Amino acid sequence: MATSLLESLTLHATQQLVPAATAKLGESEPAVTRGLHASYASILAGLVARVGEPGVMRKVFDLVSSPSNDARLLEAGSTLRPDTLTNLLDLSGSSSVVGQLGSKFTSVLFDGNNAEAAEVIARHSGLRFESAAKLLTLCGPLVLSVLGRRVRDNRLDLAGFANMMMSQKDEILRAAPAGMTALLDRFGGAGRETVRPVSTYVEPQRTAVAAEPRPSSMRWLLPALGALAALFVVWSATRRGSVDPVATRADSAATRMAEAAGDVARSTGAAISGAVANLGDFVRRRLPNGTELNVPERGIESQLIGFLGDGNRPVSDTLWFNFDRLLFDTDAATLQPQSQEQLRNIAEILKAWPNVAMKVGGYTDNTGDPAANLDLSQRRATNVRQSLVDLGVPANRLQAEGFGERHPIADNLTDEGRQQNRRIALNVTRK
Numbered sequence: 001m002a003t004s005l006l007e008s009l010t011l012h013a014t015q016q017l018v019p020a021a022t023a024k025l026g027e028s029e030p031a032v033t034r035g036l037h038a039s040y041a042s043i044l045a046g047l048v049a050r051v052g053e054p055g056v057m058r059k060v061f062d063l064v065s066s067p068s069n070d071a072r073l074l075e076a077g078s079t080l081r082p083d084t085l086t087n088l089l090d091l092s093g094s095s096s097v098v099g100q101l102g103s104k105f106t107s108v109l110f111d112g113n114n115a116e117a118a119e120v121i122a123r124h125s126g127l128r129f130e131s132a133a134k135l136l137t138l139c140g141p142l143v144l145s146v147l148g149r150r151v152r153d154n155r156l157d158l159a160g161f162a163n164m165m166m167s168q169k170d171e172i173l174r175a176a177p178a179g180m181t182a183l184l185d186r187f188g189g190a191g192r193e194t195v196r197p198v199s200t201y202v203e204p205q206r207t208a209v210a211a212e213p214r215p216s217s218m219r220w221l222l223p224a225l226g227a228l229a230a231l232f233v234v235w236s237a238t239r240r241g242s243v244d245p246v247a248t249r250a251d252s253a254a255t256r257m258a259e260a261a262g263d264v265a266r267s268t269g270a271a272i273s274g275a276v277a278n279l280g281d282f283v284r285r286r287l288p289n290g291t292e293l294n295v296p297e298r299g300i301e302s303q304l305i306g307f308l309g310d311g312n313r314p315v316s317d318t319l320w321f322n323f324d325r326l327l328f329d330t331d332a333a334t335l336q337p338q339s340q341e342q343l344r345n346i347a348e349i350l351k352a353w354p355n356v357a358m359k360v361g362g363y364t365d366n367t368g369d370p371a372a373n374l375d376l377s378q379r380r381a382t383n384v385r386q387s388l389v390d391l392g393v394p395a396n397r398l399q400a401e402g403f404g405e406r407h408p409i410a411d412n413l414t415d416e417g418r419q420q421n422r423r424i425a426l427n428v429t430r431k
Contacts, residue, residue, distance in 0.1 A: 004168055006175055008146050009040045021138075025131045034125035035132055039139040041175035042117055046109030048169045049184040051162050059108050061158045063101070064147045102140025103369065112366045112412035115373075115405040116183055124177035133370035133404075279324060287352035293345050299324050300426070301345045308353050308431060320361060320425040326384070333379035335387060343384070346426070347391035357430035360385045362402040365418035370405055378402025384424050399429070 017036060022029045050056040103114070110117045114136060122132035151161060165172075173181060280297035285305050287293065295301035300321045307313055307321075326343075327336035335343075350356060362381030364373040378401070385400035410417035 004171055005044055005143075005146060005150070006040065006168075006171060009142065010037065017138075021135065025127075025134065027127055027131050031126045032131075032135070035121055035127045035135045036139065037175070038121045038124045038177040038180075039132075039135045040143060041172060042121060042136070042177065042180050043106060043109060043139055043143045044165075044168075044172045045176040045180055046106070046117070046184060048165050048172050050109060051165055056108060057158060057162055060105070061151075061161050063105055063108075064144060064161070065151050101144060102137050105144055106136060106140045107366065110183075113183070113408075114366055115370050117180070118370055119406065120177055120179040120183055123179065130371045130374055133374065137369055137371070287349065289352045291348050291352060293348060295345055296324070300342070301349060304346070304349055304426070304428075307428065308349070308356060315428050315431055317427060317429075320427050323384075323424045323426070326424055328380060331376070333376065333383045335383055339387075343387050344391060347388050347393050350388065350393045350397065353431075355430065356428060357397045357399075359399040359401060359427045359429055360388075361425045361427060362400070363407065363421060363423050363425070364405050365421040366405040366408070366412045367418065374402055374404030376402070377404045380424060 018029060018033050021027075021036070022032045025032065027035075047060060050060070106114050106117070115133065118129060118133040118136050121127070121136060122129045125132065127135070147161075150156070150164065154160070154164075156164060279299050282294050283297045283302070285293045285295055285302060287305070288309075293301060300323055303321050307319075323342060325341065326339045328334060328339075329336065350358070360381045362377035362379075362384075364377050366373070381400040381402050385398045388398055389395045405412075405421070408417075408421045409423075410420035412418055412421060
């Protein structure tokens, strides 16, 4: 009988999954084998890296030991039985219960940086990024199933679970792909010194949280005004249909709300009003061909005009300009009509600098399946590029690439951060 977690996963899972995954993903068998091993080891390394964080360990232990989760995993066929194991290739999508469990598990371990973990696995195994992301999502519930069995069979509590992981730390870290430890170290990983010795791990005592003092009779006013303004935006967006905000911006509904609310709403510090203020007032910008645009003083149009007009600023593949007034249908690549104003402005800027070439980049947050996010980001970037071509920009001056949840610019653990990470951006590739 296998004595380590890695041996259990390799002996009972990999042999069954490799042939099916090879056919499903269209990759070579050696690459899939390396990718599966790297995925198992990376997930376990992520867990070992978080042993010194009791809050994270409690979340993981609840996932592992939950009877309801165990029942779902059993129903999904993720008990590592040879006759049902290959079904996971179809069950690990973000819309399935098992896929959601796996994504939740790995997101906790990697601090929401699943895409970066998948990149490490792709480089190590020789797989395409999309294939590595699918294998990582697939392996989440498999590792959960093995861990759950160990917890049940050995009747482990949280402290015993943490001690089990630490007892296998060296083997796990040796098996992790090159680059994974460095990635884990960036957000408190395997090298941190706060990990308790195996023999002394104790779950921290829970303490009651003191009640906050009751606010004064007037302290409710500004937050209430901010909430009222936000509700107005939601109501307006609902009347237009479902929309998905991209980047930190003020769309037309937010602009109308800010104009109606005036100085009072802005003084509340509400998020929508703050986004409006960040773009500044609308100003007239004259282009080299004589065209005049009416654009926000700190919006993408003004930023591009300043960059293109400055001969001392070279192009760089790390310099991106984020659209601030684009709207898409929720979970779709369809542009809302309100996006046309900014697209027309960008088209005019490109016409005014006929030698300029650009790349359109699409990005998502880390919610859901990384492969699905990558596909959505590519379709959105492609649609933005096509819209600019339809507005008269030569196609050979524009590229489009989706990056999915890679390269976040904000914290994916907050709603505001995820909104910033859902964005379309432009990179000037030639001036």
